[in-house]
Amino acid sequence: MESPMKKRRSSRSGSASGPRSGGDTDRRIKKSKKQAPAAQRGSPDGACRGLKRKSGCIEVAAQFGRKKNLDQYYSIGEELGCGKFGSVRICYSKLTGEHFACKALLKDTGEENTAHIEVEIMQHLSGHPGVVTLKEVFDDTEKFYIIMELCSGGRLSDFLVKERARFCERNAAEVVKELMGIVKYCHEMGVVHRDIKPENILLTESGRMKLADFGLATRLSDGQKLSGFFGSPAYVSPEVLTGYYNEKTDIWGVGVLLHFLLLGYLPFGGASREAIFEAVKTIELDFHGAAWQSVSLPARDLLSRMLTHDVSARLSANEVLGHPWFTTYADCSASGDSAAKCTNLQITNNIPRGAPVVLPVGRWSHDSSQESHDRDSSQESHDGAECEYINALTAAVARIEISEPKRSRICGPVPTPTGLGLKTNLCTAF
Numbered sequence: 269m270e271s272p273m274k275k276r277r278s279s280r281s282g283s284a285s286g287p288r289s290g291g292d293t294d295r296r297i298k299k300s301k302k303q304a305p306a307a308q309r310g311s312p313d314g315a316c317r318g319l320k321r322k323s324g325c326i327e328v329a330a331q332f333g334r335k336k337n338l339d340q341y342y343s344i345g346e347e348l349g350c351g352k353f354g355s356v357r358i359c360y361s362k363l364t365g366e367h368f369a370c371k372a373l374l375k376d377t378g379e380e381n382t383a384h385i386e387v388e389i390m391q392h393l394s395g396h397p398g399v400v401t402l403k404e405v406f407d408d409t410e411k412f413y414i415i416m417e418l419c420s421g422g423r424l425s426d427f428l429v430k431e432r433a434r435f436c437e438r439n440a441a442e443v444v445k446e447l448m449g450i451v452k453y454c455h456e457m458g459v460v461h462r463d464i465k466p467e468n469i470l471l472t473e474s475g476r477m478k479l480a481d482f483g484l485a486t487r488l489s490d491g492q493k494l495s496g497f498f499g500s501p502a503y504v505s506p507e508v509l510t511g512y513y514n515e516k517t518d519i520w521g522v523g524v525l526l527h528f529l530l531l532g533y534l535p536f537g538g539a540s541r542e543a544i545f546e547a548v549k550t551i552e553l554d555f556h557g558a559a560w561q562s563v564s565l566p567a568r569d570l571l572s573r574m575l576t577h578d579v580s581a582r583l584s585a586n587e588v589l590g591h592p593w594f595t596t597y598a599d600c601s602a603s604g605d606s607a608a609k610c611t612n613l614q615i616t617n618n619i620p621r622g623a624p625v626v627l628p629v630g631r632w633s634h635d636s637s638q639e640s641h642d643r644d645s646s647q648e649s650h651d652g653a654e655c656e657y658i659n660a661l662t663a664a665v666a667r668i669e670i671s672e673p674k675r676s677r678i679c680g681p682v683p684t685p686t687g688l689g690l691k692t693n694l695c696t697a698f
């Protein structure tokens with residue numbers, strides 16, 4: 269797994285533009301129902317303007333109700349992780365004994381308003397099971413302390429590195445389905461995350477995913493465009509590098525993750541940041557090469573629609589979730605035949621960055637113990653039938669009508685997405 273690359277926090281004041289100010293990009297971005305205006309990152313007064321006034325929305329005037337005397341309420345424990353601007357530690361409520369995570373952000377970094385917006389967006393999204401829940405905020409003369417839900421399962425990136433395990437398509441579909449449900453919720457709430465990557469996806473003890481680190485997130489109203497560089501090089505979308513963008517930049521990030529899950533390596537690599545950017549901007553992925561032969565056609569079709577440079581053609585979160593690839597594996601599970609339909613991908617250790625993984629072409633097995641390349645004739649005929657099924661699905665995929673997302677704003681939690689099929693593995697992995 270690629271090590272996380274530094275974000276340009278100093279350029280967080282990227283702008284949001286109205287629909288009329290943008291040239292070509294405007295024509296590619298269809299307008300939809302009006303939504304809240306994006307936060308003005310340079311203006312604390314504007315930070316809550318237009319934001320849906322759901323219960324608990326933080327009023328900037330109230331400085332998100334931050335409290336003093338952290339020590340009075342919490343004991344701070346060991347470090348869970350370290351970001352560019354501070355560390356995150358486990359903490360214990362002195363009142364209830366509950367465990368939380370405490371993110372400390374230094375005040376003298378000029379990031380004070382960013383901290384406000386991060387907190388505000390977390391609060392805005394609170395209530396969804398896929399978003400790290402904000403508990404409360406403290407400050408003292410030097411730091412802000414964000415008390416949030418503890419995700420003791422660690423980061424998805426660490427899980428992927430540790431496991432180095434087989435990621436069959438069914439498991440990949442479960443991961444992406446759950447993540448996309450969270451992204452869909454964010455977009456419906458008018459929030460673009462802008463830094464979707466496995467380092468920012470945390471896992472609970474029970475293996476559920478939680479999107480975290482809203483430090484680069486922003487709000488976006490329908491038809492608005494964003495500009496400015498945000499994100500991590502390997503996951504950044506081409507439009508972020510070349511001009512204006514919208515919430516579809518998050519779809520690209522999930523697409524990069526899906527590519528990793530399916531093939532075991534990231535699609536855009538390079539020896540330097542510039543080289544990665546060049547790859548992101550110029551490489552058109554070919555889903556027909558040898559590496560893809562053991563990946564189903566619906567999976568390839570979906571990925572090609574997530575990693576297309578044409579933003580207007582790129583699927584929305586809702587459209588991704590409606591893709592037949594997910595139906596395939598939902599149906600498999602329902603029939604109790606899911607394991608048989610898993611294409612096991614062997615993600616071997618020490619894969620050089622950007623190097624292709626040699627996949628076990630045509631191997632279908634029930635579990636990792638059945639790795640034999642010898643398949644009996646009944647299995648062959650089973651595969652043949654499955655191929656027909658998959659090809660029929662692909663034909664259906666080709667007829668999918670692309671529609672703009674409904675930007676209805678959901679005030680409460682949306683239904684919990686299906687849990688990770690890897691739940692057990694995740695629990696034991698940490």
Ligand SMILES: Nc1ncnc2c1ncn2[C@@H]1O[C@H](COP(=O)(O)OP(=O)(O)OP(=O)(O)O)[C@@H](O)[C@H]1O
Pocket residue numbers: 272275348349350351352353354355356369371400416417418419420423467470480481483
């Ligand atoms: N709620 C949480 N529960 C458990 N661990 C957490 C939690 N939030 C953050 N962490 C850990 O702390 C690390 C840093 O957190 P986070 O990414 O929010 O900080 P950051 O300063 O924004 O980082 P970056 O430099 O990537 O922007 C995470 O990678 C994760 O390991």
